Amino acid sequence: MPQKYIEKILRAKVYDVAIETPLDFARSLSERLQNSVYLKREDLQSVFSFKLRGAYNKMSLLDADAKHHGVIAASAGNHAQGVALAANRLGIQALIVMPTTTPEIKIKSVRSMGAEIVLFGDSYSEAYAHAQQLAEETRRVFVHPYDDPDVIAGQGTVAMEILRQHTAALDAIFVPVGGGGLLAGIAVYAKFVRPDIKIIGVEPDDADCLNRALQAGERIVMEQVGLFADGVAVKQVGAEPFRLAKKYVDEVITVSTDEICAAIKDIFDDTRSIAEPAGALAIAGLKKYVERGQISGQTLVAIDSGANINFDRLRYVAERAQVGEHREILLAVSIPEVPGSFLAFCKLLGGRSITEFNYRYFDPAMAQVFVGISSSGLETDRATIIGHLQAHGFPVTDMTTNDLAKEHIRYMVGGHAPCELNEIIYSIEFPERPGALLKFLLELGGRWNISLFHYRNHGAAFGKVLMGLQMPQTEQRAFEQCLHGLGFVYQEATDNPAYRLFSGGMR
Structure with a gap:
């Protein structure tokens, strides 16, 4: 019964250690979205989290x-x-x-x-x-992080504060979801006091255990989850949070890594504070909700749930934020290898800025360039630019949503391999700990030649590696068993267009 949870929340002994965090009006974001947006600042707790x-x-x-x-x-x-x-x-x-x-x-x-x-x-x-x-x-x-009634009740005090701080009309509360404890606590209290308020959970699209459980009608265990928003990287939603979510949550929205990065920037612009990826999740979902439904004139609250971010992750966040807010478009463009081609290409862009241009001579007839172009912020702008270039004879491959391109290829553009290497390409997540690479190489034992290797540290617990190996396809299974045995998350990327266009061997 919800009454039992309401009693638990009202009696929760959280204020011996927690503060009643402010509900801040996000002025810049509100003006841009044409809604009244408020941030519940749980990042201001003494441990920078709820x-x-x-x-x-x-x-x-x-x-x-x-x-x-x-x-x-x-x-x-x-x-x-x-x-x-x-x-x-x-x-x-x-x-x-x-x-x-x-x-x-x-x-x-x-x-x-x-x-x-x-x-x-x-x-x-x-x-x-x-x-x-x-x-x-x-x-x-x-002490379970989310699947415990007393823990859920403690998190539910966040909703109690929101409804006390904002007594006027309130349309929706957006809540980040990992195991579901915060969402469950907020939902059960808010729906009991103000059933008219929508409660919307937000998950990364590569760690959406609640979304998948609701679709399946039962809790499922994800084989693997994305680790960028590490605070919500949970493979299975809690049993009790799932039970409560089915009753009291109106909707779950999923967002991409780029959208989370853009939300981190939004929070910084309004508060001059830096949210961790999980902390910015709710704002990313709020923005998607507004854009998807063309919502205006509503009052919306997002939980800024934490600020425990490693400083060296900020470079990655800044790089991806522009794409996440539709202000940078990444393209692979074929340009005739003749004088004046680049000038003609730039003229077609009009007053738009080129944010990045990577090129190396490879083919005497056509050049493949990796180019970043500034955008207006509208999702439709990308299709307009691509259509304009194609109409004037420039073949284009859209790389804006290609993670391999954004995480590796844009930093590697420098020419194809000099010959066909018969290589197989893998994108692999490496644990960030001493000796991980050595352990991996020892496990391979010199059995296959490494023909390509690119690694970037994003300041997270896991780093991304792009690796090429020369091996017959009949040995792929043995290699993948090796990766599986080491516990590495991997994906074959041999057919990824970013690799094919910029790093594959000459044919």
Whole structure:
């Protein structure tokens, strides 16, 4: 019954550690979207995330015996800091299991609050399994990040504050979704007090476990999830959050990495603060909702859920934000290899700025250029530009949504291989920890020749590698089994047009 959750939320003991965060009016974003947009600033909590609410509420309700044995949690970031701070305030011993790929800054933050840390596994799922095992062995209470009624109730205090801070008309609240605890808490409270308000969950399109579960009618386990928005990179939505979401959530919207990056920039423009990818998720969903439905004149709230971002990820965010807000178009364009061709190409663009131009001589007849072009911000502008170029005899391949092009090829344009290499191309996610590359190469054992290798560190727990190997197709399965055995996420990219146009061997 929702009444039980309402009572839990009203009695939640979160304000011993949490503050009532402001509901800030986003002036620039509101003017641009022609709606009244507000940000619930959970990034201003002492641990820069809402997670301490649920963790503290759960732990404050433990009996004396449970507190004596201590608590344990598995987390790579925000939940770990919430549990550590709550334990410190309550005088409870805390053990946090973190993946070995966790950035040092987060490890230091958790340790500074007095928690003991165990580093285990390359992923959250491995750390989680180990924490469950340790909980049984040590009789510690496992503090779940989202699938627990007391944790959900703690997160639900966010909705209580929003409705107290904004008593006028309110059309929708947008909530980031990982395991679903924050969404469940907000939805059950808001729908009980103001059933007219839409509750909309927002997920990355490559980590949409709730969206898929709702479509299937049951919880599903995703084989792999995107790691850019690491705060919501969850393979399966929680059982209790899913039960509540089915009853009280109106819709789930999915957004791309580029749209998340654009939302980080939007938040910075209005607040001069930098959200983490998961923290900007709700704004990305809000913008998509407005654009999709041509919404205007409404009052919309987005949860800015956290600001725990590594500084060295900002380069990647800045690069992708322009595409995410439809202000940069990336194209592969064929231009005749004759004097004046580039001039003719530029004239066709009129007053538009060229943001990037990559070229190397390869074919005496036609040149392949990788070009970035500034755009008006309208989604339709891309089709207009492409159509205009094609109408004047310039063959175009759109690279704007091609991740391989954006993450690798644009930094590699320098010529094709001098001959046909019979190579197979893979895009691989490498764990960011010492020795990962050496371990991989030792596993290969010199069996196949590496003909192409490009790696960029985005400041995340995993880096992206583009790799070419010379091998017969009959050996592909053996190579992929090798990757699978190492736990690497991979995808064959041999037929990707970005590779074919700019890096493939001469035929």
